[in-house]
Amino acid sequence: MRLLHRWPACFAIMFTLKVTAQQLPDANQFVTAPFLHMRERSWPFPANGATDPQALLWPAVAGKNTRYLVRYSQDSLFPAGRTQQSDTLPWAMYALHAPLQSGKWYWQYASRAQDKDAWAWSPLRSFYIADPTITPTLPQMMEKARKPHPRLWNMQAQLNTFRSDNRNDAEATALLRSADKLINAPLAEEKPTRPRDTTGMTAQQQEKMIEFMYHGFGEKVAQPIRQLCTAYWLNGDNRYATEAVRRAMHLASLDLSGFGTRDDFNNGNVMEGMAWAYDMAYDRLTTAQRDALQQAILRRGSGIYRNLVNRFELQLCDNHVWQHILRNFSIAAVALAHDAPPANQWLQYAYEVWSARFPVLGSTDGGWHEGNGYFRVHFVSLAYLSLLFGDLSGVDYFATPWMQNLPYYLLYSYPPGSASVAMGDMHENLSTTARTPAVFAEALSRKVNNPYFNWYVHTIQQQFPDYFRRDKDFALFRLLVKETGQPKVVSPAALPASRTFPDVGLTMMHSHIDDTRKDLMASLSANPFGSSGHGHASQNAFNINYGGKLIFGGSGFYSNFSDAHNLLHYRSSRAYCTILADSLGQRIGENGYGWMPRHIAGKRIQYTLGDASNAYGAVTAPFWLGHLELNQLQPDRQNGFGDPGVTRYRRHMLMLDSNIIVLYDELAAKQPIKWTWQAHSPYTIRQGNGNMFTINEPGVKAGVYVYAHTQLNTVVHQRFNAPAINWKGKTDDDGNIVPFTEQWHCGVTTTPQQQARLLTVMQVGPPNAATLAVTQQNGEWHIGPWHIIAELDDSKAPLLYIFNDDQSTALHYGSGNFRQGQHKYQHSTVLTENGQSTEAIDVLPSIIKTR
Known part of the structure; x- marks a missing residue:
């Protein structure tokens, strides 16, 4: 393909200095780390001069009753009088609560697994303090927690204000009327909240189904207690307090191992419900009631604490704990602090992990x-x-x-x-x-x-x-x-019409962010966290909405956290609008990650760049290998897993005006492989001439063109890679059974190539919008007022150059005799609008800068 054969007039005015590519520093950064975030902490933080860390964190040390020490100083020799050292810690974290002087600090941690062992100190690491967040130390916090009951929500101190502020509040009045209906109402039986027939299920499915059937029982029995406590705080009516205590005593009698409360969510909610009543009615409880509630809370909370300490703080994200259990546990810890000694350590742990890890x-x-x-x-x-x-x-x-x-x-x-x-x-x-x-x-x-x-x-x-x-x-x-x-x-x-969120690897673009009815919404995802937890193997996947409806995006259904449909389709790259390499998807696990190197928010052009070069490879995460094994599935080629040898996958995404999306993919592998461009939609996909397909529905019309330097083969079908079966009888937010309906899938595949470039041009809008034809002539594509020059020949340097008819707006990336006075990097992206230019170069993820 030719280099740029003409330049917009806006560039001609600005071009005062010719700079050859050899003289320019490279704008590209390449990340080769095997992972950026691990499921369990495997390196100390902070390191490499991170600034203003919230806490000092380190990997766990195996052994019974492992204990830790931390010391830090502005002198690397840790001299007496200039060194701060922690007390002995049972957990692998140390929040930096107290103010530290600005400048460079050194730190170490020590560990020992048995009391007889010697303390083993780690290598020295450093960080900087510039503008730290100052929070109370553990002793200061514990003293603040020494409040008279009710202490939750600082209610003892603000009870009179709470009542006066809500005396005429309509929602408070409605809450009191609802609480009246709870007085002396029958207590909930310990039975499934959503019964299901388990006939014919496998043992694993039956186990999951029992958990599913009792899901929400804890919330069902705890929510009325919270409501009654709030009602009592609102007007002081003793009936509400008495009823809350009656219900809490009923919860204290429940068997910890029973189906209704053994699940972690249910257990946590039951514990929290008792804690609310204990705190609210503390002065009116008999000694026997107080002891019974304390012991019931301690029995449930002690098991939670044992499962947390020296484990939870190390996890990338233990979802159930962050979703619910940490809240249940912390509320119980505040309610019982200074009343029951174990709760003191609970509260210290909860406060430290919140200080060290929020937002996780x-x-x-x-x-x-x-x-x-x-x-x-x-x-x-x-x-x-x-x-x-x-x-x-x-x-x-x-x-x-x-x-x-x-x-x-x-x-x-x-x-x-x-x-x-x-x-x-x-x-x-x-x-x-x-x-x-x-x-x-x-x-x-x-x-x-x-x-x-x-x-x-x-x-x-x-x-x-x-x-x-x-x-x-x-x-x-x-x-x-x-x-x-x-x-x-x-x-x-x-x-701005677009915004990037680089910590989580997501860029969003909008044509009319203020009016969903007219909005073309496009996103590109390249996530440094990888496909961990509830995340998916969707690096460099695009999503397109129009008028508030999903047009192209993720496909499949959440049938279960891990079953055949979830693992082989829904969670995998096969379900997303990204690239399959030799018919293989990306890794499932934290090591299948991406990142967002660039973003420019313009007036008529929105631009972003995602990098998924590290996303591909064999599944090696023990957690996901275990789930595959449980479902009797192999992480092999037949199931879409394996190492295709991908070395480069960069996807440039642009929104032009309010209705055109452009993708430019740069692909490379260690050996020639097939590359498959994918799109998924809930709407019917109709294949057109060549590598073009359309969607034409009552609310939306879309036309998509995919181009390459090689022959392409397009396949449109409605098959999931594993059937979607609603075997749990999952319901929507209104309680309706969710139909797992068929969806449409399109794959556009190249012949085997070691390197490939793909250009995609999409027009999406309302059904009555004029269809803009995409024409191609002499290596240049035209759509409406836009001209696109893209180098698809992999033997030549990458190039993407887009400009409009009136030459007021242009974007350039890659090679070419590009001359501009402000252009300072080779392979950068430059957007010029009305004579003003913005240059973007790769910016590494923040986790790389701090880890």
Whole structure:
């Protein structure tokens, strides 16, 4: 293909200096680490000069009753008088609560597995302090926790204010009416909350089904106690306190090993329910009642604590604990602190792990690595633990960078009335705004003063008013955190049309972020966390929504955390709009990762770059090998797993104006292989001439063209790689059985090549929009006002050059006789709009800078 044969006039004015590629530093960065985040901590943090770490963290040391020490100093020799050292620790973390002087610090940890062992000190590491977050030390926090009951939500101190502020509150009145119906009502029997027939199931399926059938029992019996406690705090009516205690004593009598409460979620909820009643009614409990509740809470909490310490703090994310159990455990610890000695250590552990690890699946950008399907399961804990630990520490956790950026993540990835970006477990359940994200957003808006987020909440309230009338999860939060004045509401139309969240590897683009009905929403995902937990092997996968509906994106159904459909389709790369290499998908596990090197938000062009070069290879994660074995599946070629030898997979994604998406893929492997471009849709895909296919439905029209330098073979079908069977009888948010319907899949495959380039041009819009033909002539593609020059010949250097008819806007990446006074890097991306240029080079993930 020729080099650029003409340049827009806007470039000609600016070109004052010719700089050859050989004189320029390379804008490309290449990551070769086998993983960026591990399932269990395997290296000490901070290292390599990280700045303002929240905590000192290190790998666990095996052995019975392992203990640790930490020391840190601004002198690498750790002299007496200038060194701070911890007490003996039973866990592998040390939060930096006390203020430290600015500058460089050195630190070490020591361990011993038996009391007779000598302390073994680690090598020296360093970090920097510039602007640290200061929080109370453990002794200071424990003293703050020495409050009279009720101490949850700081209620003893603010009880009078709580009552006066809510005296005429409509939601408080409704809560009291509902609590009246609980007085002397029959106690819940320990039986399945959703009965199912297990006839014909395998032993493993029956075990999973029993857990599924009793799921929610703990919430069912704990929620009334929380409601009764809140009602008592609202008006002091003794009937509510008496009923809460009656129900709590019933929970104290339940068998820990019974089907109803042995599950970790149910166990945690039962413990929390008893803790609420214990704390609220402490002064009115008899000695026998107090002892019975204490012992019942301690029996359940002690097992949780043993499972946490020297394990949980090391995990990338133990989802069940972060979703629910840490909240249950922390509430119980606060309620019993200084009353029962074991609870003191519980509270210290919970406070330390919160201080050291929050937010566990994000960093500062506001994103959540597993996607929004399972993000919503964390919302209640994120809100209430931020309040709980805020009361104990005096720290406003809603003012942290991650919390301040969270509104933008929700706004860009899950607009009002729209399907969410389709990635991660349970993404298919978010075809429009769901109740929990809606009420969480409203609660968050009370603590995060963001006018664009206020617009987000206001719009959702208008579209889904019923969500807020029947919500119980955040009722207490709203009663505790009152709105002050009329919130300022500003349309997000003034925001950039795209935003990147590099910590979780997601870039979102919008044509009309303020109006879902007209919005073309596109995303690209390249996740540094890999496909861990509830995340999927979806590196460099794109998603396309139009008018709030998913057009192209993740396919399949969350039938179970791991069954044949989940492992061979839904969780795998086969289910996503990414590339299969020699018919093989990406690794399942933390080592199948990607990252987002570049992003530019322009006026008429949005641009991002994802790198999935490290995503491919054999499945080696023991966790996922174990799940494959449980399902009698092999991680072999037949099932789509193996090492195709991929060495490069970079995907450039652009949105042009409001209706055109362009992809440019750079692919390379150790040997010639087939490369398969994939798209998935709930709508009928119709194959057209050559490598073109369309969607034409009542609400949307899409045309997709895929080009390469080689012959392409296109296949359209409706087959999942393993059948989707709703064997659990899973339901949607309204209790309706979810039909696992067929979906459409398209694969466009090259002939075997060691290197390949693919160009994709998509037009997506309403059915009545004019169809813009894509024409190709002399190595140049035209669509509407746009000209695209893309080098597809793998024997030549990569090149992508796009400009419009009036030559006011252009984007250049890669090779060519590119001359520009401000151009400082080889292989950078330069966007020029109306004479103003922005250059993007690779920016490494933050985890690389700090690990």
